[in-house]
Amino acid sequence: MPVDTVRDTGQRRWQNWHQTVDQSLERWLVVSNADPHQSTIPGYNATTRVLQDLMGQARDKDLSIRAHGGTWSFSPIAATEGILLNTQPLNYRFRMGAEQFHPANAGGAALIFAQCGMAIVELNRYLAPLGLALQTCGASNGQTIAGAISTGTHGAALRFGAMQDYVRALHLIVSPEESVWLEPASRPAVRDELAGFVNARLIRDDELFYAALVSFGSFGLIHGVLLEAAPMYYLQSWRETRALDDTLWRAIASLDFSALTLQGAAGRQPDHFQVLINPFDQSRQGIVTAMYRVPSRPPGSTPPKTGSEWTQGDSAFEAVGLITDLLPDASALLASLIDKLTRTTVANVCGEPGQMFRDTTTRGKTAGAAVGVPLDRTRDAIEVARTEIGRTRAPALLAIRLVRSTKATLGFTSFEPATAVIDIDCPQSNRQRDLLHGLWPALEQAGIPFRFHWGKLHEIDRDRLRRMYGDRVDRWLSARRTLLPTPELRRLFANAYTDRAGLSD
């Protein structure tokens, strides 16, 4: 049954998933495909026209227009005072036949064209019967593809990269009148005429493509994403408690894990590596998870469990935040409790990527922050974070995830050859706010280069952004001016966040 393609929610306030953003706005609209049951190119093109019409309405009223996906970002990066589009129902999916590949891509990997609102869980379910899988994803699977790549969402794929690194082309609506099919010139994906299928102008340009990859809605609306999928693989996982000693820090700095003699390694280097740290733990141990890619499920391995029957209630984080504000010593107790609960051994658990990284159970007022740091400064960054947590007594846990360097101009996982992403997770509270407010200057004072995760809590401004990215900021702005040549268009896709970061010009 055909449905209304644009529905006004009637709401004039918008909150994100974790309730860290509460934004008043002109209109919050839900956009759907006219036929939600069959992916067709004419249907896709009709939705492009709907989106362009909405852009035109925003331009006429001098409003900005932004899109949101899963709304998982903690930062106000998707917010706008103008028109906000919920693109989650836009979930068409298309296979590309080999005859459509660019000659330079002959014999290349499988290419899938996904509409912007397709969630990672949907992609996993679509790809698995085709014998395909995503190269990496975040820790769970509810983000939409456009939102995830636009904010640089990552897993711990130290030999692959972040999610934007398997994008081969973007279909980007840059104005009420025009859309572009954007590919890197150095790695064209499909034949020239395919851009015409979606009424787009073909642009092959490395500088523009890598700038637009992580651009959080500021280059226009990403309507479709061409993804390179991997042949189906399995992840074989082990989790163990280890000392946070010189051997571990050397392994992280060098990406050579042989000296760690990880359980299950059998001479292999991990494809996925992360460390969970309780900063209140005086024994200085961490929970190390290593995963290895294998082409099939090894005999004797165990399939992943669907999860514990015990999970936190939706009000749990708010309660913990309040209690730890009142009783600071409760922070150490709570962090230790969570640490003990997660300190279970995992041995030879193996599943498809979509089975290993699945539905999140986390709801309510949590706070997540993350920075990317160079590998050889991981230990220093953890020590600074540990000191700040000790100062504020915030009930935080730390995690380290290693991600191979991205080519995206403002990708925060862009340190070479890989980035250590330090996650700081805790319930929302005054102590958490005090912690994060103090942590960024403390990292700067320690001389540790770092880059904020775009989708997590941080305090960005023009100067700090320049210190983080140097001339990459100018390259990104230059690319944006090329694709959005008038100040009017650049205003259309800006918001208060990009103003503060100096990324609206």
Place this chain on the structure above:
Amino acid sequence: MKTQRQLAHGLTIATLALFSFPAGGCLAYRANALGAAPIEEPMRVEGDTALVVREQVTIWSLAYGLVRKGRSRIECDGQGLQEVNLTSPPHYTLLTIITLGAVSPKRLRTKCAKAIPAGGVFAPPPSGAQ
């Protein structure tokens, strides 16, 4: 002495805060369909033929379940449910206690799953179609 008093005071406030949460946040139970793509949007507008629906109704159990009132059939256009929430706000709980369970209202919130379209082939649109 002063420190002990402060500690006792802090513990009292923390305990009150802890026990006020089930009331403030409601007694809440939630079930999710595993592997369903999450989607967020406000409540359904009555009569809307929306793709994705979130609906909230009060359901009543009267005379210990002999009579039930409230919508129990949910229209999801054949897409199935994504999430079911059952909550008991403080005044509902109070009513249940006062009537010794004879009148027991709950708040039921349901969310339909997203439509999952069949996959297509990336091919030129038929002539005439744009």
